[in-house]
Amino acid sequence: MTMAPLLIFLFFLSSIDKATAQTQRSNITVGSSISTNSNSSYWASTTRLFAFGFYPIGDGFMVGIWIIGSSNNTIIWTAKRDDPPISSGTVLLSTDGRLLLSSGESDSPLIDASGIASYASMLDNGNFVLYNSDSSIIWQSFNFPTDTIVAGQRLEVNWTLLSHFSETNHSIGRFRIVMHTDGNLVSYPTATTNTSRDAYWHSGTWMGGSNASLNLDTDGRLYLLNSTGFNIKTLAENRTGTFIFRATMDVDGIFRLYSHQIENNGSVSEKSIVWQSLNLTDRCEIKGTCGPNSYCTMGDDIVPRCNCPEGFDFVDSQHMFRGCEENFIKQDCGRGTEGMTWAVAALENIYWEDDGYALVWVANEEGCKQACLDDCYCMAALFKDGRCSKQKLPLRYGNRTNFATTLIKVGRGGTVTDPTSSEVRKTKIGNEIFVAGLVLIICSFITLLSSCYLVYRRKVAVYGMIPEQSSTPAFIEEMNLRSFTHDQLASVTDNFKEELGRGSFGKVYKGFLPNGVSRTIAVKKIEKLAEEGEREFEAEMKTIGRTHHRNLVRLIGFCIEGSHRLLVYEYMSNGSLADFLFKAEAPPDWNDRVRIALDVARGIHYLHEECETHIIHCDIKPHNILMDECWIAKISDFGRHVEIEAAESEIILLDWVYNCFEHGKLDKLVGDEEVEKTMLERMQMDIGVFRSSVVMLVVPIPDTMLLMALQARLPMPVQQRPRRQRRRPLRFLQED
Structure with a gap:
């Protein structure tokens, strides 16, 4: 019993000693410096386990942090890692609170701190820190x-570890590991996107929670922790003993946990592998081991080797993993390659990532070869079980397989010359002069022919003898619209990535036109290009293409290319009136409803009365009224085709609202909201066009009426529609 208080007291003292040891640091004051040309080339931690300063690499030096006493001074951090090593230099903590690197006549900041440093310290855990005056x-x-x-350090969400280029080059290398927001730790080649097609290892902990982090404790436990403190997954268990632990994304693309035992004399032992992300006998399975257009094979020494297919040479013979490039003149599909013949070489049991642009089914390998030869854009084909996938260059992730064959298109007969030689330069200059002269003659001849044709066309057109002959429909020439190619619209919409809405004939996508300042657009893609889809496209072009009004969505341009039919509109940033009415935190007040109703009414009045060709919309509803950045309402046709299930007496909202007016039940329309009843009555007395635009705005918002208001399709003017007309497929505008 008498020993218990003493033991508790000793444990308390031990805890204080540990805490003190962990926080001990040797302060580096302003004015301190280290240099490659002096004995003071680094700042060490108090335990002399870690150092910050200059370390040798090749014939020069770089600035970093390393474990003192380990073989080759194991590097754990490098400053300005993509800069070349310096032959000599100085690091200075200046009197104005900056950490500077001098490697010549000028000084440059070594790091970008968030304030003015008063002192610095190399901590015992391997962290180099700058402190302010507080x-x-x-x-x-x-x-x-x-x-x-290292132990005590975290890899936070969206942080990345990037491997070294090689053991003797500490610039950014071929592989990276990323801590994703969903709790999944994933390895990729460096120059790729964070998608599953490029990943080659993951921790298998997606959906583990938001804002997860990778943690390494001082006892060697490596684990994933989410923001609530829940341990998602343990990758490596804790160990007993005195060690320095580090987790490194290695040059070969494998993420490893190492231990360095601290000996009694303070020295550090050689590294030992505690855990690694992959245990592979075939390193070729790591994506990115070999670069573009090369494929990976394993040698007898179990070392991956990169190979170039026939017709290709290494980009860098000193670093073969950088990939391969063609050693023949590239095929020009626009003009062809003079003097060049083409053949297809087979690589048996070699396969690349299938990123084909076209797929054909063939009877055998010869059929796949011929399909690639017949296609100018095909530079390779992947053949497996009758499946022939045509590929463009570059090819990625080449590897051995026992089930497929790669067919590589090779140019023969042409020569690749050195463009720097004098003979080549003379020949090139002579060819350029000849081509320039030929182009000038051809342009002059074309100009003469064009002038003659225009004079002839003008004279004959007076008598109506020349019909319009153009691949573009004649009615489009009357409009001031911009013509786009399909590739242009695919580019500005990021390959039709972000969908804004859809109708019965196609979908609408968001895009950006780069005209100095990026301009947002909406691109409608007609997908059902049958007879009815073609009529839909022409109807929109003929009608809205001729209109120009503040309350109509503006048509900017179009695409007519092969089977592609697309329309380009101005983008309405505040969505539809349906969203404003039913999804906003608070419904619009009476004044907003009247203002929007007037906007819609002005647009309809323009279509019915002021437009050169009178137009009836046929489908006015909240989904087809869009709001621009100033909350101005504009009529369009981007809405969902929705059936309604309201009572028969309330299906036609126009009739229902007028019946409420006749029976003195206007309160039913506006619910509990206080409105100007005189204005409401005056608006309801007009059974024409103006009232048809107002009705969707005065429908009450209570739950009992919400679904009907959201789904209702407003009819055409009463005198032009049957009494109980059933809904038909969505149309945008039709002419009188």
């Missing part, structure tokens, strides 16, 4: 990892 951290290396984290 002893608050303004920069620390733990927040900017390169290829490694």
Whole structure:
């Protein structure tokens, strides 16, 4: 019993000693410096386990942090890693609170701190820190990892570790590992997107929770933790003993946990692998091991080797993993390649990632070869079980397989010459002069022919003898619209990525036109290009293309290319009136409803009375009224085709609203909201066009009427529609 208080007291003292040891640091004051040309080339931690300063690499030096005493000074962090090594230099903590690197006549900031440093410290855990005058951290290396984290350090959400280029080159290499927001730790080749097609390893912890992090404890436990403190997954268990632990994205693309045992004399032992993300005998399975247009094979020494197919050479013979490029003149599908013949070489049991632009089914390998030869754009084909997938260059992730064959298109007969030689330059200049002269003659001849044709056309057209002959429909020439190619619209919409809405004949996508300042557009893609879809396209072009009004969505341009039919509209940033009425936090008040009703009425009045060709819309409803950035209502046709299930007496909202007016039940329309009843009565007395635009705005918002108001399709003017007309497929505008 008498020993218990003593033990507790000793444990308390031990805890204080540990806490003190963990926070000990040797302060680096302003004015301190280290240099490659002096004995003071680094700042060490108090335990002399870690150092910050200059380390040798090749014939020069770089600035970084390393484990002192380990073989080759194991590097855990590097500053300015993509800069070349310097032959000599100095790091200075200047009197104005900046950490500067001098490697010549000028000084440059080594890091970008968030304030003015009063002192710095190399901590015992491997973290180099800058502090301000309040002893608050303004920069620390733990927040900017390169290829490694050490014990006590985290890899936060969206942070990345990037491997070294090689063991002797510490610039950014071929592989990276990313901590995703969904709790999944994933490895990719460096120059790729964060998609599953490029991933080659993952922790299998997606859906593990938001804002997860990778953690490495001082006992060697490597684990994933979400924002609530829940341990998603343990990758490596804790160990007993005195070690320095580090987790590194290695040059070969494998993420490994290493331990370095601290000996009794303070030295550090060689590294030992505690855990690794992949245990592979075939390193070729790691995507990105070999670069574009090359394929990977394993040698007898179990080392991956990169190979070029026939007709290709290494981009860099010193670093073969950088990939291969053609050693023949590239095929020009516009003009062809003079003097060049084409053949297809087969690579048996070699397969690349299937990123084909066309797929054909053939009887055998010869059929696939011929299909590629017949297609100018085909530079390779992947053949497997009758499936022939045509590919463009570059090819990615080439590897061995026992089930497929790659067919590579090779140019023969042409020569690749050195463009720097004098003979080539002379020949090139002579050819350029000849081509320029020929082009000038051809242009002059074309100009003469065009002038003659225009004079002839003008004279004959007076008598109506020349019909319009153009691949573009004649009615489009009357409109001031911009013509787009399909590729242009695919580019500005990011390959039709973001869908805004859809109708019965197609979908609408968001895009951006780069005209100095990016302009947002909406692109309608007609997908059902049968007879009815073609009529829909022409109807919109003929009608809205001739209109120009503040309350009509403006048509900017079009695309007529092969089977492609697309329309380009101005983008309405505030969505539809349906969203404004039914999805906003608070419904619009009476004044907003009247203002929007007037906007719609002006647009309809223009269509019915002021437009050169009178137009009836046929489908006025909240979904087809769009709001621009100033909340101005404009008539359009981007809405969902929705059937209604209201009572028969209330299906035609126009009749229902007028019946409410006749029976003195206007309160039913507006619910509990206080409105100007005189204005409401005057609006309801007009059974024509103006009232048809107002009705959707005065429908009450209570739950009992919400569904009907949302789904209702307003009719044409009463005198032009049957009494109980059933809904028909969506149309935009039709002429009187």
